[in-house]
Amino acid sequence: MANKRDITIDLGNNNTVLTGMINTLFSESTVVALNSKKNSYLLAGKAALEMEGKINGDTKVVRPLKNGVIADLNATTKMLNAFVKTLYPSRSILGFHNIIASVPYGTTEVERRALRLALDQFNSRSTKLIFEPVAAALGMGLNIKEPDGKMIIDIGGGLTEISLISLSGVVTYMALKVGGDTFNSDIRNYMEKKYIISISEKSAEKIKLQIGAATENSIPLNEDCTVVGKDNLTGIPKQISLNYKEIAMILNNTLTKIEDSVIKTLEQCPPELAGDIYTNGVYLTGGGALLKGLKERLESSIQLKVHLSDQSLLSVSKGMEIVLSQMDKHKALIFK
Ligand SMILES: Nc1ncnc2c1ncn2[C@@H]1O[C@H](COP(=O)(O)OP(=O)(O)OP(=O)(O)O)[C@@H](O)[C@H]1O
Missing domain, CATH: 3.30.420.40 (ATPase, nucleotide binding domain)
Structure with a gap:
């Protein structure tokens, strides 16, 4: 205790x-x-x-x-x-x-x-x-002491860490300076370009939590939401309606970067541990991993079972x- x-x-x-x-x-x-x-x-x-x-x-x-x-x-x-x-x-x-x-x-x-x-x-x-x-691996209940490769993908706010752990140590590692915050800035940049409005960080977070999706097939709780921003041409507040499919399209670039890094880390994995990963699948955690449909998208791109932590934030x-x-x-x- x-x-x-x-x-x-x-x-x-x-x-x-x-x-x-x-x-x-x-x-x-x-x-x-x-x-x-x-x-x-x-x-x-x-x-x-x-x-x-x-x-x-x-x-x-x-x-x-x-x-x-x-x-x-x-x-x-x-x-x-x-x-x-x-x-x-x-x-x-x-x-x-x-x-x-x-x-x-x-x-x-x-x-x-x-x-x-x-x-x-x-x-x-x-x-x-x-x-x-x-x-994170321990917190997900994994036995990290055994000579058995476990791949952990932790998508936080500002950092994505991809690690292969065996015998209590990190064997292969890659970090990407992207995460949930990048999803928000992708949304804000898109609003500026497409609708010529500036929205706050809080509004971008709200959009992500309400209608954020990793693919067009991952239907979130709400399919649509509205956001108020400042029209960059007139300076007057303006309301825009958004659909989740638009958000899936906006986030595609960042999600592809994460997928590419996971694939690169798998490529660097020693052959002895590749079999373990094939059997165990990979373990996904971090708040960013809670994006609707991210687990399924990853499963389809790496063709391995993905286990999403039931307490990703903790x-x-x-x-x-x-x-x-x-x-x-x-x-x-x-x-x-
Ligand atoms: N349900 C959800 N859907 C999508 N994103 C979510 C959800 N819940 C939390 N997030 C995102 O998770 C991120 C925070 O995750 P987490 O707390 O794991 O990161 P952190 O530990 O603060 O950051 P880092 O690990 O990069 O230092 C935020 O970007 C937040 O918007």
Whole structure:
């Protein structure tokens, strides 16, 4: 069992998930509002996200991660401080026993050092990192210790990681700087070109969640939706109706890039492990993987069984909780 003074942190491009105490889970948007003059903290999470694009005066809203790595250390530190205080409202944030935080496999030492610096403020007895694909695989309930190849495709907000894991280690890896955010920017760019209107990031996210689809045959919950943007010719707000088939067409380019990278990673797979992947299929996780019809589209392009995690937004956190609860068994998976 994890100790009351243990904590796990999955610092993602869009969502930060913390687990602490026993069975306490906390998920917030990776966004922070700061006073730009005083460099002081104002708000974090969804409350800060609500302010995005609507600020005035000295307030600035920061998304401190870019493509899965820390782009603004000061903002990240302040945001994590606020999140940890929410998770542990009644105690000092100092004095944790164990902190485990996840990082993409492809991060450089400099990028990892930034995360360690952001975690230093918690003064924990032990702060360890774990690679995201390894944590995600564990969180999906896979036995990663055996000599059996498992391919994990993690489509996050700003990063897609494709990893082949065997004997607790990553054998082949490829990362693409695309994810759910890219789907949103594809939608925004299309709205500018086709309808000559500018829409907000929030509107693009709403379109994706309501009528986003990976193919024209993947019918989402709603087939149509409306969006209001600013007409770039007149400057006047304008409403447009959209159909899911249009969104499937817009997202095709980015989805093809992801498929091509999966195929390239499969090509690099050692022959001994290719048979395992053929038998096991591949494992899909991350919030971006929840796009309607993505699993089926991938199955058809790679001709392998694709298992979509039933907790795509939480698999990395779940994996870290497993490590915390059986530290001795899993200590080879974590590092300084
Ligand atoms: N039902 C859904 N359909 C489509 N996309 C979704 C859905 N739910 C969440 N997403 C997308 O998932 C993405 C966030 O996923 P996730 O939380 O796994 O990423 P992250 O960990 O923040 O990012 P990264 O792994 O790149 O650091 C967002 O782009 C969000 O829009």
